[in-house]
Amino acid sequence: MSAMVEARGVTKAYGAVTVLKGVDLTVRAGEVTCLIGPSGSGKSTFLRCINHLEQHDAGELRVDGQLVGYEQRGDKLYERSLKQICGQRANIGMVFQRFNLFQHLTVLDNITIGQVKVRGTSEDKAVQRARELLHRVGLDAKEKNYPSQLSGGQQQRVAIARALAMDPKLMLFDEPTSALDPELVGEVLDVMRDLARSGMTMIVVTHEIGFAREVANSVYFLDQGVIEESGEPNQVLANPRSERLRSFLSKVL
């Protein structure tokens, strides 16, 4: 299978602080990859580089064979136009820790706005698709509600539906359950599990080690901007080789 995401030596610094120090990672189409690691290790930054919300400073980052943010012609890299970058982003769904639903729009409008304004889908088709997705995440009855009227778990499921409405090739999850009350975590993980089963390519930054063990095809442990350990979940999570991963797992489990 071809690589959906290919990272080689991805580096990113904020001023004097280097957050990513050469990250290598490969995600094949249809695979679920979990990124784990202590806070401040660069997991979220790396995820945001994949859809160019952050610009990486050095290294090669490809999504579906295309360089993110740049185009290679001969031996030069040309910065892509904003429009091209928007086009690349539209194919990558992203789910945020704090949901970030559009507060001024109803649940239905949250899911249709991208289809209509970015993809140019007709209003009718967009609504139809939105209703399918709401059914899929188990929120048929909530389409007329505003985000502030929903629980955190419900908001996050709407956020997943909003991302899926763009028919992405890849879904990025940035700690999707970290802002939720413990009893609401399950409903979001159920939706994600279902999504993984349907063959979606997913990269999930998470502290849910149980989810990683059960669903992920591969797990990467990121510490201080470096991939410290990676491999199949039962190998990485059950038999950690490095001392760092061992101490990290003992804290989160």
Next chain:
Amino acid sequence: MGPTTPQGAHNLEVVPLRHYGRWLGVLGAVIAVAMVVHTVFSKIPSMTGQTVCRVVNGAKVCHPVMVWRFSWDVVGQFFLSREILNGLWLTLQLTAISMLVGIAIGVIVAIMRLSPNRVLSGTAWVYTWFFRGTPVIAQLAFWFNIHLIFPQLSIGIPFLPVTFLHIDTNSLFTPFLAALVGLALNEGAYMSEIVRSGLISVDEGQIEAATSIGMTRSQTLRLVILPQAMRVTIPPTGNEVISMLKTSSIASTVSVLELFGVQGLISGANYEIVPLLITASLWYIVVTTVLSIGQFYLERYFARGSLRNQPLTPIQRLRRDLGGIASKMRTPRPVMT
């Protein structure tokens, strides 16, 4: 409203807290209001010293003529007069047009101010700095006298001696236009700060979410940021509209006969200074009241989604209060059972 049903384990009567201090305050307020109303609608002997005499039981009795202290009869005479209404119409035009242009300028300047490009944000900063830093009355006088600096306006290519069109400045800049330009440019500076505060109040996560589904910068701004900034922007903008209604009276200094200018013109001729000031002020209050009502409903509209429960309209609140009183009257006081 206190509890209306017996509470506690033994169904004891509930005695509401008596607010004695508050009652004293209410009494004071009622007396003060009554005094004001009484003075406003009182009559005094005419200052002209005129008297009216009647014959009572064969004797002639004279009283001084009594007139309204606040000359309400004169106010009534001018309130709906053609001159005052024309002035009011001009005031409304000045307010509406300069606010619309001011808001448009404000949005553009606010967006420029937040641009990552230093030249754009710097230009915006200088604009706000200049127009907020000088008095409106001076700005209006400046535009009124613009022909002294630019006798001719021409359209051509900048920095080259090529021109296509010449206009005599004096004929273009009528007093009304001078006032309009002055008020609008000044308002643009204030509005830009209001819009900017609205824009930066929108959570950064909203921008990231919009970006992540592939929206361009301009789509993000139009579809996500501006609509949400509205909620924060509307109350101070309403304030600006109301302020502009009255600030537009400065146009009278550049010989625009709007409401304030007209009342001055009339009282200059008939010396009824106080009644005409009252006439103009009453109109300002009437329009302000109407604008405040409009603002309330506009705020309510843009608060949708951000509040779980919409605030009640005054009519709904009145209905609730009346209903509350009625039900209180119907329900007997709770007693120990």
